Amino acid sequence: MQIDSGDTAWLLISAALVMLMTPALGFFYGGLVGKKNVLSTLTHSFFILCLISVQWVLWGYSLAFSPDTGAGLIGGLGWVALKGVGFAPDPDYAATVPHQAFMAFQMMFAVITPALITGAFAERVSFKAYVIFALLWSTLVYDPIAHWVWGTGGWLHALGALDFAGGTVVHISSGVSALVAAILIGRRLKTSEPHDATMTILGASLLWFGWFGFNAGSALMSGGLATSAFVVTNTAAAMAGLTWLTVSWIHRGRPSVLGMAAGAVAGLVAITPASGFVDVSGSIIIGLGAGVLCYVALQLRPRLRVDDALDVWAVHGIGGTWGAIATGLFATVAINSAGANGLFFGNPQQLVTQLVAVGATWMYAAIATFVIVKAIDLGIGMRVREHEESLGLDRSQHGEIAYQLD
Amino acid sequence: MDLIALGAFVLLVAAWVVLPLRAPAVDQPAVELDEAA
Numbered sequence: 001m002q003i004d005s006g007d008t009a010w011l012l013i014s015a016a017l018v019m020l021m022t023p024a025l026g027f028f029y030g031g032l033v034g035k036k037n038v039l040s041t042l043t044h045s046f047f048i049l050c051l052i053s054v055q056w057v058l059w060g061y062s063l064a065f066s067p068d069t070g071a072g073l074i075g076g077l078g079w080v081a082l083k084g085v086g087f088a089p090d091p092d093y094a095a096t097v098p099h100q101a102f103m104a105f106q107m108m109f110a111v112i113t114p115a116l117i118t119g120a121f122a123e124r125v126s127f128k129a130y131v132i133f134a135l136l137w138s139t140l141v142y143d144p145i146a147h148w149v150w151g152t153g154g155w156l157h158a159l160g161a162l163d164f165a166g167g168t169v170v171h172i173s174s175g176v177s178a179l180v181a182a183i184l185i186g187r188r189l190k191t192s193e194p195h196d197a198t199m200t201i202l203g204a205s206l207l208w209f210g211w212f213g214f215n216a217g218s219a220l221m222s223g224g225l226a227t228s229a230f231v232v233t234n235t236a237a238a239m240a241g242l243t244w245l246t247v248s249w250i251h252r253g254r255p256s257v258l259g260m261a262a263g264a265v266a267g268l269v270a271i272t273p274a275s276g277f278v279d280v281s282g283s284i285i286i287g288l289g290a291g292v293l294c295y296v297a298l299q300l301r302p303r304l305r306v307d308d309a310l311d312v313w314a315v316h317g318i319g320g321t322w323g324a325i326a327t328g329l330f331a332t333v334a335i336n337s338a339g340a341n342g343l344f345f346g347n348p349q350q351l352v353t354q355l356v357a358v359g360a361t362w363m364y365a366a367i368a369t370f371v372i373v374k375a376i377d378l379g380i381g382m383r384v385r386e387h388e389e390s391l392g393l394d395r396s397q398h399g400e401i402a403y404q405l406d
Numbered sequence: 407m408d409l410i411a412l413g414a415f416v417l418l419v420a421a422w423v424v425l426p427l428r429a430p431a432v433d434q435p436a437v438e439l440d441e442a443a
Contacts, residue, residue, distance in 0.1 A: 239415070246421050253428025284411035330407070344407065
């Protein structure tokens with residue numbers, strides 16, 4: 001196999017763009033929490049960047065992407081510590097880039113996915129419990145689902161499910177897990193208002209920037225498909241931001257700034273699985289749907305009395321579900337001949353396949369997360385004590401504070 | 407699909423033109439700039 005320098009350069013730059021998304025997520029979430037929990041929220045993202053970077057090269061990549069162990073459920077241990085993952089391309093994944101470049105690109109997806117969940121239990125989870133949760137969840141939930149969808153021999157891959165950049169693997173898995181974790185951990189003693197909206201807008205902007213690597217990088221080569229993914233990603237994000245702002249204006253009487261940022265993120269989430277398969281009109285409809293559906297889902301939170309503190313389920317769970325289903329509606333081989341047509345292009349079976357992928361991801365993520373959270377809670381407890389929560393996690397968990405304002 | 411996409415965008419633009427901005431509550435205190443800063 002011949003290595004292409006342009007493809008390799010694009011994939012490595014894309015990996016760096018996706019890496020930036022995890023600290024960007026920290027800022028997005030950090031602005032939404034109270035000022036006594038800013039550092040702990042940022043730490044959730046920065047810590048996981050360190051943790052999963054090591055987990056991934058040691059065993060995560062092997063479980064997710066090494067040859068299937070037989071049932072389409074999990075990879076083997078043959079690539080532990082990157083044994084056999086060298087500089088020659090692996091044609092099963094990316095035929096024109098070094099295998100390690102593909103591994104590094106996938107690492108950044110594995111990093112950000114558990115970080116997304118942290119918004120659900122912000123302001124009340126014990127750091128020690130969080131460390132264990134992150135490691136177990138990545139190994140037992142992310143790695144298997146990544147194998148199902150993207151791994152050679154994965155059962156959803158074999159079924160023909162389309163997920164270009166992680167609608168099921170990243171967003172449904174984290175969004176559903178966030179909901180389960182929020183239910184099990186319970187409500188905060190006291191909810192807080194966003195302490196710095198500017199930080200959240202900055203975080204959303206950096207997420208949007210990094211998402212070009214996430215989606216256009218998933219073409220795994222530079223060229224037409226990457227360009228198409230870039231354009232539809234930007235379009236869907238923009239349309240969803242405009243839609244959320246408008247729906248909030250109709251509902252609340254004023255156009256919400258934070259809502260526009262959340263809407264853009266919802267659009268980015270929804271276009272993720274579809275970004276390599278739909279045209280620009282499809283991306284506009286996907287953005288529109290994300291803006292409406294995720295806004296409606298967010299309104300359910302107070303009614304359900306589930307304290308998913310930063311609305312991970314509404315944005316990632318529902319946005320990812322809509323995106324995965326919409327891929328089955330709007331996908332066209334005119335954009336990607338390696339994909340499939342969706343319902344509106346004469347192939348209703350693709351929608352059924354997408355629904356199977358969505359259902360399986362919802363069920364497995366929910367059940368596995370339930371078991372993990374329950375086990376940790378029984379062992380060392382997921383929550384901090386009441387006085388620690390009142391003091392704030394920055395002081396009680398880290399002994400530091402975000403702002404010296406005197 | 408192209409018409410749906412175009413129609414959706416036009417509807418949003420139309421909404422911005424016709425939607426009123428709800429006035430702030432009368433008793434809502436104004437935010438003053440810190441003179442000392």
